[in-house]
Amino acid sequence: MKTNPLITRRQTRQIMVGNIPVGGGAPISVQTMTNTETCDVGATLAQINNMVRAGVDIVRVSVPSMDAAEAFRKIRSQVEVPLIADIHFDYRIALKVLENGVDCLRINPGNIQIEVTETALVDNSERINIALLDLVALGIEIAMDDFGTGYSSLDLLSRLPISALKLDQGVVRRMAEDVKNTHIVRSSLYMARELSIKTVAEGVESRGTYTYLMAAGCNEVQGFWISPPLPLDEYISLCESNPQWPGSSFGLLYNAWVNHISYRRKVLDAALTLSMTEQDEWTNLPKMDLAHSPARCRLGQWYMGEVSESEEGRRQYKQLEEPHRLMHAAGASLIKAIRTQSTARDITRATRIFLEYSDVVDAEVSRIVERDLEKTFAELDVERGKEIPSVANLISEYDIE
Secondary structure, three states: OOOOOOOOOOOOOOEEEOOEEEOOOOOOOOEEEOOOOOOOHHHHHHHHHHHHHOOOOEEEEEOOOHHHHHHHHHHHOOOOOOEEEEEOOOHHHHHHHHHOOOOEEEEOHHHOEEEEEHHHHHHOHHHHHHHHHHHHHOOOEEEEEEEOOOOOHHHHHHHOOOOEEEEOHHHHHHHHOOHHHHHHHHHHHHHHHHOOOEEEEOOOOOHHHHHHHHHOOOOEEOOOOOOOOOOHHHHHHHHHOOOOOOOOHHHHHHHHHHHHHHHHHHHHHHHHHHHOOOHHHHHHOOOOOOOOOHHHOHHHHHHHHHOOOOHHHHHHHHHHHHHHHHHHHHHHHHHHHHHOOOOHHHHHHHHHHHHHHHHHHHHHHHHHHHHHHHHHHHHHHHHHOOOOOOHHHHHHHOOOO
């Protein structure tokens, strides 16, 4: 085979797609994809035949459902060109098209997550980093497993393309024994949120642990309280039964509120740091994550996302939107005033406006939290057949003024 000296091809392992070799020095093959509804067998066949006449070597076909998998069987029996099935969500569809004669499967890499233990990352970080970057480039997620058992995780999180942290079950279980472990878990969850990394807690064995982790902002949990390990057929049955676990919007709101408070602190930290540092030294300052857009703030995402999906939510939280937007605008104005070396009077005024809007947002969120907590506890007491003591009585009982 003649090669073009101007083209350097990456060395890969050769595979066969039907009777067409791909990679490993094989001739370059031409692949394309149908854009018809796969269940329309006639239209899909006509398009594939046109592709073959144009010189295509391999054809990819989308198979989004079991009906499409059955249609694929009919298509496969009437064409000679190698076919690749494009699978996005359901592994059972992949198994079905394998039975129906597919030459190759293309599974959406976003559905694949590879777990690497913290210890393995620590011991082989440079070598593994190269491999992980290749996997991430394909769209595959990387999870650090057993987080909390190693000794150099924080540095790794800044250097490796980690998209999920799995908190070690030992640390999670020891929360019931020592408050230090509780602090470790909460700090890990907060750090992961700041780094936009998803969190999964292992070893959840009780409803209490589950509820605490959800309220603390953990994204997912696993453990015997959810389900013990199951054979494949029992796992499929569990998924088909659509099990529901208790949840509360309060956890989402609480973490959105924490993120809002964190933004306020970051703006004030940045303002003080810039003010106390000579301008020619600003380039050497630590990088500061100041998300001035309300859409990037977790609180903004909360009321624009989870809440705005319902008409009641949009009505109840509409009054939060405007002061929140103005607070972020005021934060951006404050930092700009310092960077442009405005007068002390202008900077002071910008600071006051920022804090005033922040206080308005705090007051509004506090009102929402109070209402949601009252609703949650009222529902619990209805279940238990109890009456809720009045706040006035509680204040009197504990001498709170």
